[in-house]
Amino acid sequence: MTMGAAPRAAETRAPSPAILRAVQILEVLAQRKTPVTASEVARATGLAKSSVSNLLSTLGVAGMARDTGNGWLLGYRVLELGQSALASTDLVSEFRRLTMRLPLLREETVLLAVLDGLDVLYVARHNGNQPIRLGTDIGYRLPAVVTSLGKAMLAALAETDLDARLAGLPRLPRLTPRSYTTLPELRADLAEVRRRGYAIDDQQNTRGVVCLGAAITGYQQPTAVSTTILAQRATAELRAGLAADIKELARQLSGVAGR
Secondary structure, three states, X not given: OOOOHHHHHHHHHOOOHHHHHHHHHHHHHHHOOOOEOHXXXXXXXXXXXXXXXXXXXXXXXXXXXXXXXXOEEEOHHHHHHHHHHHHOOHXXXXXXXXXXXXXXXXXXXXXXXXXEOOEEEEEEEXXXXXXXXXXXXXXXXXXXXXXHHHHHHHHHOOHHHHHHHHHOOXXXXXXXXXXXXXXXXXXXXXXXXXXXXXXXXXXXXXXXXXXXXXXXXXXXXXXXXXXXXXHHHOOHHHHHXXXXXXXXXXXXXXXXXXX
């Protein structure tokens, strides 16, 4: 994907275009799980290869990128800065504190995420005390339509916003046989999420895993929490208890936004 007109226009307005180009390079590295060459970064950003090479070298000196010999990956300094940012965020600290106060939820994997386009971006995790730890790493992305977090946030959007986001979806991602294949199926589920007050991912994202998610209100960027359990543990009683806890956690975190 090459850099489009909007990023180029943003570069002309930026007080320091070089910093903006460096951020674009970091975003390319963040999207890849394997080393990326300078040529690949240049194609993805539309920047000159010589400029990309110089910026990658500078990012390497700063610890923001690292040269593996076969290409470039994000540097560990990015993780350090990201963790510092999360630690200074009231929502994340309150997420951790409030999760520990809920009797069932504190024993399970609990996730906090935001909606970025049609992706769920994970920003915090509580591991619980289960022998098998489930959940996704902080900073990871997944399609919103196959996660309880994503469906909770999509259901909470204004109808015009939801329509605009779904209009850009050529087809629904199919991660398991239980993933939706049509938009009417997804929209029917979102209507049920609104009625129920929480979303369910019953092995639509990962086989053998069930997630329950609820939207947090009061933030400019859509935000939600979820809990993740093995399907074999998902009795009706446990699901009901966790649904009550996840809704309560979302309600309490919504109150943080008003402080």
